[in-house]
């Protein structure tokens with residue numbers, strides 16, 4: 001495993017997204033023992049960068065990590081997120097990045113994670129009701145108190161990134177970025193490069209789609225992120241299958257799996273990028289972390305970069321409204 005720096009924070013080149021162990025997919029939360037084995041195997045393989053959020057569950061994903069990382073806390077760069085739960089009463093899925101809400105959120109996350117500090121603490125979505133300067137100021141206080149080491153944003157647009165960074169350095173922006181979701185390349189990426197802010201692509205496997213393993217959407221249950229998602233519905237889904245086939249063809253040529261190709265393409269986009277593929281299975285964490293060693297040719301990278309755009313938006317309308325691009 002190689003390691004890179006997101007600004008001052010050293011992380012494994014490939015991290016592990018823990019969300020799906022508890023939340024977001026049809027079979028999330030069904031096998032805690034395998035999830036814990038997956039986390040431990042990831043650490044053995046040199047993965048140090050583990051991603052969660054208070055909204056995952058809510059709460060149960062952080063609790064799972066607290067149990068799994070007992071006695072191993074020092075081996076990981078632990079990232080969590082605030083701002084998707086309003087602790088003032090409105091509850092989950094209500095944006096609140098006010099300083100008072102962040103204070104409450106961090107205490108809960110620290111307790112659940114069983115730690116006295118979070119290495120990278122992201123605002124999960126930009127809160128239109130709280131100036132980003134106030135949010136950044138609140139995180140800066142947590143940094144000064146030692147409860148947080150570094151500040152991150154998620155799905156923030158260029159202006160918000162600049163304003164936040166002017167108050168407290170932003171270490172990383174975590175946003176959706178993969179072969180079929182490239183919207184941040186034009187406006188966000190140049191700002192990250194200019195300000196020396198790392199990029200953490202979430203859903204680097206396109207919520208599993210780019211692995212080629214999803215050929216039908218029939219089994220997605222309500223509550224699965226992909227259920228009713230425009231890219232995983234009807235004609236869009238059928239058209240997108242061709243994209244997955246292209247990735248599969250390049251994988252066959254490269255002697256790799258499609259998941260590894262999707263990750264290797266991301267790694268080739270810069271050494272300031274640390275994707276966090278999500279899995280709750282040991283054999284897949286082994287497969288995904290091995291992408292670090294896959295070298296694609298210039299021609300293969302070109303082909304992948306020239307794939308046609310995905311059919312359909314990344315999110316349903318409600319989810320889309322929370323994105324700032």
Ligand SMILES: NC(=O)c1ccc[n+]([C@@H]2O[C@H](COP(=O)([O-])OP(=O)(O)OC[C@H]3O[C@@H](n4cnc5c(N)ncnc54)[C@H](OP(=O)(O)O)[C@@H]3O)[C@@H](O)[C@H]2O)c1
Nearest residue numbers: 017018019202203204205206207208211259277278279280
């Ligand atoms: N900031 C945000 O707003 C945000 C949003 C979404 C996610 N995230 C973070 O990003 C992480 C990753 O995103 P994600 O989980 O949404 O999407 P992803 O990493 O693109 O894909 C995960 C899905 O792919 C499957 N999968 C993983 N490796 C595979 C392989 N080698 N072959 C076949 N299938 C494979 C997983 O199933 P199994 O688990 O069954 O293997 C899961 O269903 C999350 O865990 C979370 O920490 C952040």
